[in-house]
Amino acid sequence: MISLSGMLMTPVLAAGLPVAAINWHSVLFLLFASLASIFAVGVVLADNVVRMALYLVFSLAATAGLFFLAGAEFIGAMQLMIYVGGTLVLLVVGVMLTAQAPFVSIKPSAADRALAGLAGSSLLVVLLAAALSVDSWQRPGLGEVTAPTATPLGMALLGMRVDGPAAGAATGAVANGYLLPFEIVSIHLLVVLVGAAYLARAKRRRTPRSIDAAASAVSVVEGSERVELPAARPPRSGSASALVSGGSK
Amino acid sequence: MNIVSLLSGCCLFATGPLTEPVGVVHYLIVGAILFTAGVVCMALKRNALGVLMGIELVLNGANLNFVAFSSPYLRGPGAATLGLDGQVIALFVILLAAAEAAVALAITLNFYNNHSTVDIDRADDLKG
Amino acid sequence: MAAFLINSVELPEWLAWTITALVAAALILNVIAGGALAFIWAERKIAARIQDRLGPTRTGGRFGWLQSLADGIKLLAKEDLMPDGADGMLFRIAPYVSFCASFCAFIALPFAFDFVGQRLNVGVFFVIAVLGLEVFGVILAGYASASKWSLFGAMREAAQVVSYEVPLGMCVVVPVMLAGSMDLVTIAEKQAGWLTNWYLFHDPFTFVIFWVYVTCAVASVNRAPFDLAEAESELVAGFHTEYSGLRWSFFFMAEYASMFLVSALAAILFMGGWNGPVPLAALAGFSEGTGDTAHYLVRVVGLANLLTKATLGVLFMMWIRWTLPRLRIDQVMTTCLKYCTPIAAAMFAGAMLWQLAFPGGLIPGLARPAGEIREGWLEGPGGQSAPVVVPSVDGTVAKAVR
Numbered sequence: 164m165i166s167l168s169g170m171l172m173t174p175v176l177a178a179g180l181p182v183a184a185i186n187w188h189s190v191l192f193l194l195f196a197s198l199a200s201i202f203a204v205g206v207v208l209a210d211n212v213v214r215m216a217l218y219l220v221f222s223l224a225a226t227a228g229l230f231f232l233a234g235a236e237f238i239g240a241m242q243l244m245i246y247v248g249g250t251l252v253l254l255v256v257g258v259m260l261t262a263q264a265p266f267v268s269i270k271p272s273a274a275d276r277a278l279a280g281l282a283g284s285s286l287l288v289v290l291l292a293a294a295l296s297v298d299s300w301q302r303p304g305l306g307e308v309t310a311p312t313a314t315p316l317g318m319a320l321l322g323m324r325v326d327g328p329a330a331g332a333a334t335g336a337v338a339n340g341y342l343l344p345f346e347i348v349s350i351h352l353l354v355v356l357v358g359a360a361y362l363a364r365a366k367r368r369r370t371p372r373s374i375d376a377a378a379s380a381v382s383v384v385e386g387s388e389r390v391e392l393p394a395a396r397p398p399r400s401g402s403a404s405a406l407v408s409g410g411s412k
Numbered sequence: 413m414n415i416v417s418l419l420s421g422c423c424l425f426a427t428g429p430l431t432e433p434v435g436v437v438h439y440l441i442v443g444a445i446l447f448t449a450g451v452v453c454m455a456l457k458r459n460a461l462g463v464l465m466g467i468e469l470v471l472n473g474a475n476l477n478f479v480a481f482s483s484p485y486l487r488g489p490g491a492a493t494l495g496l497d498g499q500v501i502a503l504f505v506i507l508l509a510a511a512e513a514a515v516a517l518a519i520t521l522n523f524y525n526n527h528s529t530v531d532i533d534r535a536d537d538l539k540g
Numbered sequence: 541m542a543a544f545l546i547n548s549v550e551l552p553e554w555l556a557w558t559i560t561a562l563v564a565a566a567l568i569l570n571v572i573a574g575g576a577l578a579f580i581w582a583e584r585k586i587a588a589r590i591q592d593r594l595g596p597t598r599t600g601g602r603f604g605w606l607q608s609l610a611d612g613i614k615l616l617a618k619e620d621l622m623p624d625g626a627d628g629m630l631f632r633i634a635p636y637v638s639f640c641a642s643f644c645a646f647i648a649l650p651f652a653f654d655f656v657g658q659r660l661n662v663g664v665f666f667v668i669a670v671l672g673l674e675v676f677g678v679i680l681a682g683y684a685s686a687s688k689w690s691l692f693g694a695m696r697e698a699a700q701v702v703s704y705e706v707p708l709g710m711c712v713v714v715p716v717m718l719a720g721s722m723d724l725v726t727i728a729e730k731q732a733g734w735l736t737n738w739y740l741f742h743d744p745f746t747f748v749i750f751w752v753y754v755t756c757a758v759a760s761v762n763r764a765p766f767d768l769a770e771a772e773s774e775l776v777a778g779f780h781t782e783y784s785g786l787r788w789s790f791f792f793m794a795e796y797a798s799m800f801l802v803s804a805l806a807a808i809l810f811m812g813g814w815n816g817p818v819p820l821a822a823l824a825g826f827s828e829g830t831g832d833t834a835h836y837l838v839r840v841v842g843l844a845n846l847l848t849k850a851t852l853g854v855l856f857m858m859w860i861r862w863t864l865p866r867l868r869i870d871q872v873m874t875t876c877l878k879y880c881t882p883i884a885a886a887m888f889a890g891a892m893l894w895q896l897a898f899p900g901g902l903i904p905g906l907a908r909p910a911g912e913i914r915e916g917w918l919e920g921p922g923g924q925s926a927p928v929v930v931p932s933v934d935g936t937v938a939k940a941v942r
Contacts, residue, residue: 185431185553185554185557186431186432186433187557188433188434189431189432189433189434192434192438196438196441196442199442199445199446200442200445200446200449203445203446203449203450203469204445204449206449206453206465206466206469207449207452207453207456211627212459212461212462213627213630213683214627214629214630215461215462215465216461216465217630217633217680219465219468219469220676222446222469222472223468223472224673226446226472226475226476229439229442229476229479230475230476230479230502233439233479233480233482233483233485233486234483234484234485235479235482235483235499235502236660236661236662236666237499237503237661237662237665238475238479238499238502238503238506239662239666240660240662240665240666240669241503241506241665241669242475242506243666243669243670243673244665244668244669244672244705245506245507245510246468246472246506246509246510247669247673248669248672248673248675248702248705249510249672249702250468250509250510250513250514251468251676252672252675252676252679252698252702253513253514253517254461254464254465254468254513254517255676255679256679256695256698257461257517257520257521258461259679259683259691259694259695260521260524261461261520261521261524261530262683270458271456271457271458275456276456279452279455279456280452282451282452282455283448283449283451283452283455284448286447286448286451287444287445287448290440290444290447290448291441291444294437294440294441294444295437299487299491300435300436300437300440301435301436301437302435302487302488302491303432303433303434303435303488304433304434304435304436304483304485304486304487304488305433305484305485305486305487305488305489307485308485311661311662312496312499312661313661313662313665313722314661314721315496316496316499316500316503319496319500320500320503324496341500344504348504348507348508351508351511352507352510352511355511355512355514355515356514358515358518359514359515359517359518360518362515362518362519362522363517363518363521363522366525
């Protein structure tokens with residue numbers, strides 16, 4: 164069976180002419196890089212929010228492929244699991260819940276788009292100039308991935324650095340572990356879990372809906388166009404959980 | 413960062429795109445494209461979830477940069493890299509982006525429940 | 541194979557490697573899809589017998605061998621419908637997203653010691669991550685069908701799959717902890733030897749974790765008592781209500797591929813993978829190595845072992861599908877959050893403490909392969925570390941693993 168690490172070929176002589184062998188690492192890099200870029204641009208250009216979410220999924224999955232090609236296998240797998248498999252599922256579910264017909268395509272004005280295009284292109288030029296400015300970044304790499312990094316990464320998160328001396332350290336001192344940030348992020352995720360669940364909870368309605376609508380009509384600010392809101396009632400606050408549990412409320 | 417280095421940097425692939433191993437700069441270019449797309453998305457989209465997608469793109473562009481600088485395979489033998497630190501930073505960025513996306517989505521859902529729209533241009537209650 | 545193509549057939553290198561890649565991809569695709577065909581026939585027969593009837597008996601002989609083929613031909617010939625209000629691109633792309641996610645996981649799944657598409661250092665992690673991507677196809681299908689039944693089914697399935705990833709991850713961490721590596725090849729190689737080396741029988745906590753894994757895996761692939769997303773009696777057909785013909789068959793193939801995948805994963809993580817209950821190769825005097833015909837034969841025997849175990853897992857899933865009643869969505873979420881997750885966490889803690897208390901196993905002197913190999917990463921004099929092999933507790937020869 165194929166193994167990616169064995170794909171660095173030696174040049175093949177054909178009819179006396181030296182032909183450089185195809186570096187499959189570069190081929191795959193071009194594939195993933197073009198997928199990531201094209202779908203990222205697709206996110207910007209798409210108007211339908213559901214298609215934007217789909218393009219974002221493909222773009223981030225291609226980015227995970229790029230991580231694998233750079234030798235960061237653990238990060239690539241984390242990207243797939245947490246970003247694509249978690250965050251984006253959340254995003255797509257949120258898109259589904261709010262993608263009622265009037266809001267699926269909200270187009271900004273032409274002036275806004277021109278301004279954003281100008282700002283975006285100038286930012287891109289600045290970033291590309293910065294990327295191309297350092298000579299040592301342009302030298303070609305090794306073209307294949309050899310040593311795994313999952314275990315040193317895990318050990319670093321436990322506080323033990325096993326990957327050699329710190330970068331630039333003349334005395335051979337080993338770099339710091341990452342135990343404290345690891346614990347802080349764990350607590351942070353717990354706090355975010357509780358907070359997001361509280362923030363998006365289903366609020367219990369204590370008054371019947373007609374009285375609520377009348378009360379909101381009375382309390383509306385003068386001059387805003389929200390007077391017609393009682394006709395187009397906001398959906399139930401429990402819409403998210405209602406969809407999951409079968410809409411029996 | 414002068415014109416000479418800019419022009420010489422334009423030949424990114426010396427003998428052809430399919431035979432030359434990639435370097436750091438190729439990853440930086442992809443990261444720049446993702447970052448710019450994300451910034452334009454954040455600035456342009458009126459849908460709150462579109463803004464959130466822009467944020468995710470920005471963070472991924474930054475992650476690509478970190479991973480590119482940390483990889484010893486994108487540089488020649490014996491070059492100095494960020495090493496494991498770059499990968500750990502990228503890891504934490506992914507985790508925190510997930511947390512931030514959860515909170516942002518909760519806020520968006522709350523906004524939708526109260527205003528029955530996700531158009532952020534309508535979030536002008538505190539205006540004037 | 542590429543070397544053969546380059547040297548003997550004198551093809552240019554890029555062509556040789558492309559052909560090799562295509563052959564490998566075609567192998568995976570056709571074997572799994574062909575297996576799905578066989579499993580569909582087996583499901584109909586098993587369902588029939590459990591329900592005290594016969595099942596297909598006409599197509600292709602007395603046992604209806606060709607029933608799946610006839611079904612496939614029928615599906616190919618069906619009209620390609622799309623609902624009126626459906627989003628065209630999303631409707632069309634949804635089955636392929638599901639299918640690709642399901643088949644991508646086979647890249648990292650080893651079928652024998654050398655038969656792996658890409659031996660990833662984070663193999664287990666990658667497989668679990670890619671399994672969770674199948675839900676995208678389902679959500680897209682549910683949304684793009686422009687039908688409230690489809691949307692309900694899709695949302696329920698999304699909630700179910702994403703929730704069950706948590707206890708699934710915790711169940712999978714226990715064999716990873718016991719083996720000291722996330723590499724699937726390493727985990728299976730650690731269980732070489734007799735039946736007692738399997739992690740299933742390593743300690744009681746792992747035994748319980750195996751059954752929690754079975755529950756979570758069945759829920760993850762939306763099978764058996766957890767198939768609310770495609771419940772025929774409740775949501776018409778859930779997220780694939782509006783799909784017919786070849787598009788529907790893609791969803792079906794993705795589901796059977798996922799079933800096979802989680803069964804193969806269970807076999808590798810808990811039941812020794814390609815190492816049979818009896819170490820035939822070791823008894824016959826073979827030693828580890830590559831390139832010889834005898835060693836190739838050992839690999840093929842290992843492949844047969846793994847396929848047998850995975851097939852038994854799939855048949856077990858079919859058995860419980862037709863035996864147990866369907867769970868409601870709130871029962872599904874309760875099972876995940878109130879039962880599977882705490883039990884998995886407690887068993888993980890128990891397995892960890894067991895490893896601390898009995899590092900060499902409960903019965904010392906039991907024949908174990910290559911002992912306690914930890915990927916000990918120590919600093920070498922040059923700075924860059926290298927994997928260090930720690931000799932085993934009972935003094936057997938340590939085998940260096942990556």
